[in-house]
Amino acid sequence: MDMTNPTATAFRNLVIAADETLHVLCRLRGMTIDDLSEDALETFFFQALDDEFWIGAR
Numbered sequence: 001m002d003m004t005n006p007t008a009t010a011f012r013n014l015v016i017a018a019d020e021t022l023h024v025l026c027r028l029r030g031m032t033i034d035d036l037s038e039d040a041l042e043t044f045f046f047q048a049l050d051d052e053f054w055i056g057a058r
Contacts, residue, residue: 018048 006014022044026033033041 015045018045021048 022033022041026036036044
């Protein structure tokens with residue numbers, strides 16, 4: 001997949017995969033997503049989807 005210009009469907013699938021991964025990681029650590037700060041959530045998603053991907057979104 002071309003990460004410099006993803007399709008809407010590809011972007012949606014990346015976000016869904018990152019969200020599912022976050023849910024699993026939280027369950028493994030015995031916590032809920034609500035326990036995470038906004039900064040922690042932002043950091044996770046930027047790292048999961050790669051900072052370069054988000055440059056145009058900022």
